[in-house]
Amino acid sequence: xxxxxxxYKNSDIESLISVGDSxxxxxxxxxxxxxxxxxxxxxxxxxxxxxxxxxINKVYLEDELDNLRSFMxxxxxxxxxxxxxxxxxxxxxxxLIDRVIYDPNTLICNSxxxxxxxxxxxxxxxxxSEIPLSDIKSSFIRTGASLIYQVFGRKIMFYSKRRLVDIYxxxxxxxxxxxxxxxxxxMRTQKYPMFYNEGxxxxxxxxLISLLxxxxxxxxxxxxxxxxxxxxxxxxxxxxNIFKIAINSRDLESAKQELINLxxxxxxxxxxxxxxxxxxxxxx
Amino acid sequence: MNKIELLAPAGNLEKLxxxxxxxxxxxxxGGKHFSLRSRASNFTxxxxxxxxxxxxxxxxxxxxxxxxxxxxxxxGGVVSYLKSLxxxxxxxxxxxxxxxxxxxxxxxxxxxxxxxxxxxxxSEGVKFFEEFGVDxxxxxxxxxxxxxxxxxxKSKIDIEAFIHGGMCSSVSGRCMLSNVMTNRDANxxxxxxxxxxxxxxxxxxxxxxxxxSIFTMSGKDLCTISYISQMIEAGVTSLKIEGRMKSLHYxxxxxxxxxxxxxxxxxxxxxxxxxxxxxxxxxxxNRPASTGFLAGDVTIKEQLxxxxxxxxxxxxxxxxxxxxxxxxxxxxxxxxxxxxNSEVELFSRFSGRTxxxxxxxxxxxxxxxxxxxxxxxxxxxxxxxxxxQYDIIR
Numbered sequence: 001x002x003x004x005x006x007x008y009k010n011s012d013i014e015s016l017i018s019v020g021d022s023x024x025x026x027x028x029x030x031x032x033x034x035x036x037x038x039x040x041x042x043x044x045x046x047x048x049x050x051x052x053x054x055x056i057n058k059v060y061l062e063d064e065l066d067n068l069r070s071f072m073x074x075x076x077x078x079x080x081x082x083x084x085x086x087x088x089x090x091x092x093x094x095x096l097i098d099r100v101i102y103d104p105n106t107l108i109c110n111s112x113x114x115x116x117x118x119x120x121x122x123x124x125x126x127x128x129s130e131i132p133l134s135d136i137k138s139s140f141i142r143t144g145a146s147l148i149y150q151v152f153g154r155k156i157m158f159y160s161k162r163r164l165v166d167i168y169x170x171x172x173x174x175x176x177x178x179x180x181x182x183x184x185x186x187m188r189t190q191k192y193p194m195f196y197n198e199g200x201x202x203x204x205x206x207x208l209i210s211l212l213x214x215x216x217x218x219x220x221x222x223x224x225x226x227x228x229x230x231x232x233x234x235x236x237x238x239x240x241n242i243f244k245i246a247i248n249s250r251d252l253e254s255a256k257q258e259l260i261n262l263x264x265x266x267x268x269x270x271x272x273x274x275x276x277x278x279x280x281x282x283x284x
Numbered sequence: 285m286n287k288i289e290l291l292a293p294a295g296n297l298e299k300l301x302x303x304x305x306x307x308x309x310x311x312x313x314g315g316k317h318f319s320l321r322s323r324a325s326n327f328t329x330x331x332x333x334x335x336x337x338x339x340x341x342x343x344x345x346x347x348x349x350x351x352x353x354x355x356x357x358x359x360g361g362v363v364s365y366l367k368s369l370x371x372x373x374x375x376x377x378x379x380x381x382x383x384x385x386x387x388x389x390x391x392x393x394x395x396x397x398x399x400x401x402x403x404x405x406x407s408e409g410v411k412f413f414e415e416f417g418v419d420x421x422x423x424x425x426x427x428x429x430x431x432x433x434x435x436x437x438k439s440k441i442d443i444e445a446f447i448h449g450g451m452c453s454s455v456s457g458r459c460m461l462s463n464v465m466t467n468r469d470a471n472x473x474x475x476x477x478x479x480x481x482x483x484x485x486x487x488x489x490x491x492x493x494x495x496x497s498i499f500t501m502s503g504k505d506l507c508t509i510s511y512i513s514q515m516i517e518a519g520v521t522s523l524k525i526e527g528r529m530k531s532l533h534y535x536x537x538x539x540x541x542x543x544x545x546x547x548x549x550x551x552x553x554x555x556x557x558x559x560x561x562x563x564x565x566x567x568x569x570n571r572p573a574s575t576g577f578l579a580g581d582v583t584i585k586e587q588l589x590x591x592x593x594x595x596x597x598x599x600x601x602x603x604x605x606x607x608x609x610x611x612x613x614x615x616x617x618x619x620x621x622x623x624x625n626s627e628v629e630l631f632s633r634f635s636g637r638t639x640x641x642x643x644x645x646x647x648x649x650x651x652x653x654x655x656x657x658x659x660x661x662x663x664x665x666x667x668x669x670x671x672x673q674y675d676i677i678r
Contacts, residue, residue, distance in 0.1 A: 060406050061426070062434045064406075085408075085409045086406040086408035086411075086412065087408070089408040089411050089415075092412075105460075106457060106458050106459075107380070107402070107471075109471075110356045112383040113381060116386065117382075130463050130469070130471075131355055131356070135355060135356040155460075156460075157459070157460040157464045158453075158454050159455050160453050162501075168485070168497075168589075171497070171587070171589050172496075174492055174493070174497060176487045180486075180487050180488040181487055182487075183483040183484070183486075183499060184483060185478070185483050186482045186483070186484065273467075275469035
């Protein structure tokens, strides 16, 4: 299992390079959430011969395809994290399918879907985080697919191509920057971090997920992904180290205490529960 | 060139029949299994069979949605269900799951249509599904008209575009608001429409919004009848009206308006009565509408920031069952309360909209009524205006 860590800023790399096995660098204008000031060439130089996965995971409009094709062609020595089957198709045409990690976030929720996509020869596939871990495990057992799965950090829960914040600013007359924005639904206390850029609007869950206690049962993952959005690189590096301690020394209790000491809002998401849905029986 | 298909929603058998009567070339419905809109009154197999027989009699097709994102526990029975649908006479299956799409092609002769839940908004995505072997892709609602033209030009399979109805604010299929906030699974038919709720905005921990600057993600509904000519010229295969949960009145009025606009374009090369058709749609709408992404990125004009915009539901009073040209007596099935000596509008697929004055109202035994207030019962009154069976009184 490789520990894949997110990289949004050039300055993150210094803290993360010693703890990560691979690095998901979110490319400006080509991923959902990114830092517009990230200098890709500089990041790639700093990461040297470490495994780099270029995050180009937005859903692409027609006019963006030429740029996407050109980018994938130019950076074909790296791996790509994609969520759009249009990007998958381009990778097929460029002969790069084995360099693609296909993670549509919400759309692969069972072993048949996983098996079907596994036949394409991706480097790895991302299953949904909105299904129980038991389904992730059984899907792996049934397919033997190469998997990436988020084990720590915030999960995105809303991705819109609408530039809702710019429109809201126009509506309200309010002005504010890109950082530190949160939404709170009127009947709830939770606050949901929100980001926006030219490509749209993104809202994350109010909590971070942590599967620290499950790590020794997740050894089948090819990539255990650590998402650092809303965290400093130093905190993320700390977290990755704690996970390493848990796996290597098997001292789970100490690791759990260290994670608690970081005082983060951590929950287990859908790891142990399924969403509400009553399937009616079908009489064959 | 094949004539463009007008595809309408139907939440029950009666709506299916009205959609066909009022001009749909095809209807899409949900079965009891594997379908989103879990609260919509989805069809049993017997109802699907009856719906197919009715639609086919009038030359229309029936598409069935099997568009949930299946969890491991949902997998059983898919092939049997698909074969049952085929035996009912279903023409096409709409699915987001590549597994279901491949099973449709492997085990049945029905067409396989990729649901908008797969959020395909570019020609390479269409090409992926072309090579996968499906018959049609339903494009995501984020495409502009220019995108649709380019995608159509580059694609070999059928392309379907949404033209009317509700809009997801999120990229379809990628939204987990409902799952996280309510545990109701949007991709399995339980969407709580959390994007339409009200939100406060905080920056660096401080609330910056007040009661007059409530944040919401909700967009206006889609209404693109003004783009009909461009859709036809672009070679789009099918135009989809959204709204399986909408009323019979809404379906009849909206389908009829698009039907007339399409037919007028094919007959004349333009749609001179566009304003009339837009007004016909307005008469049935209860939410503000816009052209969504068709003109490009959405702006403040396409967003909703207040529920004050919502107008009361425009209910209809009844459905004409019979008209006697000699006695001028019309028999109406009551759907909502109406009174004698009131002015109402007759909405007919044959004669359009006409104001009529209702005088005295009688039950079928000839007793004079103070009002018509018992839904699904028959009443009668006289009018000089000729009515036709299934005309709508509103």
